[in-house]
Amino acid sequence: MAQNHLLLLPGDGIGTEIMAEVEKLIAHLKEKGLADFSFDTGLVGGSAYDAHGQAISEEDMDKALKADAVIFGAVGGPKWDDVPYEVRPEAGLLRLRKDLGLFANLRPAICYSALADASSLKKELVEGLDILIVRELTGGVYFGEPKEIIELGDGQKRGIDTQVYDTYEIDRIARVAFDLARTRDKRVHSSEKRNVMKSGVLWHEVVTDVHKDYADVQLDHILADNCAMQLVRNPKQFDVIVTDNLFGDILSDSAAMLTGSLGMLPSASLGAPDASTGKRKALYEPVHGSAPDIAGQSMANPIAMLASFAMALRYSFEMIELADKLEGAISSVLDEGLRTGDIMQEGCKKVSTAEMGEAIIAKI
């Protein structure tokens, strides 16, 4: 039992509604004898700020550190636009990533075939699309110091952020990308701006080096601006893309949007395997945000959240079969024509968050 302990952090906005479907799924799995998860819940983001004046409390950080996996909803909303920088909603997520050492962010950009028409790209360019973006998540400009605003006098200020990467950080994320490529189409694109950034020069050098251990995987280097273009031009040319924290943020959002399946896309953030147990710390969250405009209306699409839970089954608990089953259930309710409002199409049936969640769960 202890090995299957989760922390659920619904967060803000639609986070609560989509996490409710995860709780139903957990109960269902237990009832059917398919898997046994215990869980705690906690607060993060704006809701944690309202309760504790912090984007995540020390107590909840502690629970996160002890859990086998954290299941995360979404944070943020206009209500907290003006809270101090240090306690803004995103700070809770960034602290979780950093303190749990979740350096490897896996963001699949897949196009559900039932939704290929929903993409802004021409159907033939996205149908069957299956990219995996491997984003470095605990380094780069997100965490580098100095990171500050200084007063220069005369009404002038200076804003400073620092992009820093060490060899070992690039080495370990490259290995994650190459390892995952081996389970897929064995092709990796490494993306940076080595023509203007020294961290990009080092990135290119280290990835090239690590590649020597993966001769069976094809490696291509691509500048980040060109990568953004190629994603728009012909996304199917990519299999795995490995890139830094900031480029990964932008490129993965662009890739997610062009699948037409944004509300459906999950992500996993993984730490290094523990030296004695081999277990990785992990956090699973949908790619989409907290959607404050539709919060509380039972309209949110729970699929990305449930698909994130499927990634947890796969990466944290080695329940591969169950993960496949859950992903299959998602595809099949889509094929049957169930749609939440965000993905509604002619001839389909519009359902609520709970109806969608329950339809998926009923298939398992």
Next chain:
Amino acid sequence: MAQNHLLLLPGDGIGTEIMAEVEKLIAHLKEKGLADFSFDTGLVGGSAYDAHGQAISEEDMDKALKADAVIFGAVGGPKWDDVPYEVRPEAGLLRLRKDLGLFANLRPAICYSALADASSLKKELVEGLDILIVRELTGGVYFGEPKEIIELGDGQKRGIDTQVYDTYEIDRIARVAFDLARTRDKRVHSSEKRNVMKSGVLWHEVVTDVHKDYADVQLDHILADNCAMQLVRNPKQFDVIVTDNLFGDILSDSAAMLTGSLGMLPSASLGAPDASTGKRKALYEPVHGSAPDIAGQSMANPIAMLASFAMALRYSFEMIELADKLEGAISSVLDEGLRTGDIMQEGCKKVSTAEMGEAIIAKI
């Protein structure tokens, strides 16, 4: 005469071929008595490295500083992939931008109606698209110090880049964006990552401040990752986007590609008005690169280069009518069905670089 002096820097790859069409245009304008330009030519990028061991010689830098405008082709190619970082082809372009103080990079992303089908986006999403990206070009992570790789021992290195923005740098680029918005649809989106970057916090603050002088222009703030998504989802929601050097690099390339007109898009890089003459230093270049794969085959599309020259007429020489005429000539040869290989479509006539250039020039 002296006020109409140009420096032509063809650069590498297809740069020479497309610049030849500019020379023809200059001769034609003189012959017809429409405008009188004198010019020098120089080397930049790999070709400068081959000749002088530098990405641009001091002599050519001098000429650039003295010219009324620099017309720039493209730099780079696999031949120079392994030259030292300090003298790589891009260093020539970056030095021109920095030493000429070209802080304002104007990148129109327009969709030529004859080419709307060529976009990877659905036609209705891009037809009539007309965005102007205003990218800060002399600050941010491109030039901030420290920028270095340091040896940490034990086989570890550290790559460092620094993102720095001062109030005045953000203030002046915001004013360029608001001023240009006034000549268009009066809407500006300012894009940064203030949820993770202190330079983004300052950016947001300064742009909001400057906006007080432009109450007639609508200002929206948008996070850079969301901006990348919205560009893919529905690009027509944008009029002017103002953003920093690195985000501008990526977002403008993504926007350019989704117009379907990449080979057609020009750019202008402008300095501050001179205190006594009011003239701005300026460099004009196509958005596309040096395309080494098709160099020397008379296949390159000269339209982006000629459209960049049109921007020079408009922004450096106040020859608005002539700029309109040149842009009109480009549209009309496209409407007539002339196409270089990169934009070839069924039922159109495939032409060489020179044929395309000459057809455009003949209309003026």
